[in-house]
Amino acid sequence: MRLIGVGMGPGDPELVTVKAVRVLSEADRVFVPVLDGTDTGRAEATVRAHAGHDRIERLVFALNERTDAARRERHWDAAGARIVEWLRAAGGTAAFATIGDPNVYSTFTYLSQTVHALLPEAVIETVPGVTAMQALAAAANVPLSEGTEPLTLLPLARGGVAPLREALANDGSVVVYKAGRHLSEVAEAVKEAGREAVLGTHLGLPDERVDRLSDVDGAAPYLSTVFVPAVRTSRGGKI
Template structure:
């Protein structure tokens, strides 16, 4: 019995790795996370380009829940129980598709922990995927890091605390989950005297990429912001 977390990238089916495509094509069941069982989530939309639709099954998670821990955990428990049931009944290999990478702010970690508790003999693996910051860096022509520069990744779903401190250094800062607080993010970046690149719906038809300073109002939850490191000459950080 095997459970494999598969990173499918930010949304463009062509950004799924060769290994991810192979696992999605051969797994007995491909589970995908959704907010509502009636809707096709971003992970499923990507999976549908690589896996037979009759092997795809939706698992409902309270993906954006921040305050009601009991509600969030009920969904983790239900999803883990369903995956465990399938594994016990078939003894096969199940994949769980997640946007980006399964080890970077992913629902897969919670699912895997739940399944391990219910089914200790299960083998858990992950297939890395391209992250949103990599996709935005590529699409905007923005090198993420050079030489000895540090890279700081901040999730801002709970607020912009910590962003000003991160921007005091000269390394690159990437903001995830800050869409609803984008005006605050913009203000902090401006106050730090930095410029930033903004991206949303990366790799999809509604993709939007440009300077953060030109974006007004709130943005999608999964919007990404890259504040590049301060660089004054070629190879200056070597």
């Protein structure tokens, strides 16, 4: 019995790794997270380019729940119980496809803990995937980090921008996930720090957009990414 969390990258089927494609093709069952059981989520849409549709099963999660912890946990429990039920009945390998990387702000973290608690003998593994910050750096054609620069990754789904202001005071690149609702505050913090930033929306999808943050007015989708590059004045100056 084996459960493998598979990173699907930002949504572009061509950014899925060769290993991920192999795991998806060999898995007896491929579980995908969705907000609504009747809809195709981003992870499933990417999976369908590489795995047989008859092996895909949707698991409903409260992916956009920010305040009701009990509701989130009910979905984790239900999804974990379903996977354990399948593993016990089939005894094979199940894959769980997740956008980005399964070890970076991923639902798979909580799912794997649930499955392990219910079925300790199950082997749990992960296959890394391309993250949104990597996809945005590539789309913007700006290195994420170089030399001795630190790289700070901040989620802003909850709370204010105080951690961002602190990070911007240091010499290094800063990436902000889930900044959509706080976009105006993020833009103001970047401006006050004398820095520039880019905003990536729908990364890896046909309607992908990369804009200068200072040119964007209003909010952005939940999964938007902001990239504030380090200040660089010469080639190799940070080595």
